[in-house]
Amino acid sequence: MSNTEARGETAIETPRAQRVDMKLAVVVIPVSDVDRAKRFYGNLGWRLDADFTMSDQFRIVQFTPPGSPCSIQFGTGVTSAALGPAKGLYLVVSDIEAARAELVDRGVEVSEPFHRGGSEGRLSGPDPQRRTYASFASFSDPDGNGWLLQEVTARLPGRVDAHDTTFTSPTELAGALRRAEAAHGEHEKRTGQRDADWPDWYAEYIVREQGREAAAVMSSGRDAIVACGGSPSWAELRDRTLLASGDSTRPGMGLKRRLERSLRDAAGVVRDRGRGDDGNDL
Numbered sequence: 001m002s003n004t005e006a007r008g009e010t011a012i013e014t015p016r017a018q019r020v021d022m023k024l025a026v027v028v029i030p031v032s033d034v035d036r037a038k039r040f041y042g043n044l045g046w047r048l049d050a051d052f053t054m055s056d057q058f059r060i061v062q063f064t065p066p067g068s069p070c071s072i073q074f075g076t077g078v079t080s081a082a083l084g085p086a087k088g089l090y091l092v093v094s095d096i097e098a099a100r101a102e103l104v105d106r107g108v109e110v111s112e113p114f115h116r117g118g119s120e121g122r123l124s125g126p127d128p129q130r131r132t133y134a135s136f137a138s139f140s141d142p143d144g145n146g147w148l149l150q151e152v153t154a155r156l157p158g159r160v161d162a163h164d165t166t167f168t169s170p171t172e173l174a175g176a177l178r179r180a181e182a183a184h185g186e187h188e189k190r191t192g193q194r195d196a197d198w199p200d201w202y203a204e205y206i207v208r209e210q211g212r213e214a215a216a217v218m219s220s221g222r223d224a225i226v227a228c229g230g231s232p233s234w235a236e237l238r239d240r241t242l243l244a245s246g247d248s249t250r251p252g253m254g255l256k257r258r259l260e261r262s263l264r265d266a267a268g269v270v271r272d273r274g275r276g277d278d279g280n281d282l
Helices: 034-043 096-105 170-191 198-210 212-220 234-245 257-272
Strands: 026-028 047-055 058-064 071-076 089-093 114-116 122-124 135-140 146-151
Touching: 034 047, 034 058, 034 071, 089 096, 096 135, 096 146, 170 198
Parallel strands: 026 071, 089 146
Antiparallel strands: 047 058, 058 071, 114 122, 114 135, 135 146
């Protein structure tokens, strides 16, 4: 997904009551040597879900990448498609350099990180501003099936179900907490007082950032992209749209109790470890 696409129109939402969830679960890839492919993907550290042999004409192998809700399948008699490599298989990661380093350690030939430069095409190195959706690296399996690592540090509005708040790694959750902390600090500056209910505020902010409620905020500040020069960082876009929405006191009113409790529990653990010795809440 290009950065241009990421800044385009928000996905159209069909009312939840009128739809049935259809979750992409498996992508079938063509391979010429099943055992060789099994060794390759096993060496990546992907989870082996199945290796079933029904007959000499049918064998199915399934692997799932770490943290992925979608799996891959390959085997004998699995697809009638002519043998030929699949291209543009995306793997979303929270840190492009760390993900690449792990693959290299596992013996995989991975390209150097790169980013898009518009008319200049592919440019070396991660995106200079480390914007979400903007940094890549690529590798292929022995059959030429091409994989593209894409660094995603924050989902843009419309890309996440408003009813689901999920994180694929501790790094991604930590990033969300840091963004909430920064926004909450600005909130306390505006109100001029300490907010004892910060876990509520954090929970609301994180859920709205991931879900459809954030799209409503973004619609209030649609000119933020232009104001940021047409290529804003996530932080710039977030700050401008929160101000444009006029919602400077609380980024949402639907209390997310489970996340709030988790934040309070985490704060208690940190205080127990002596990090609250200055007398201030986290």
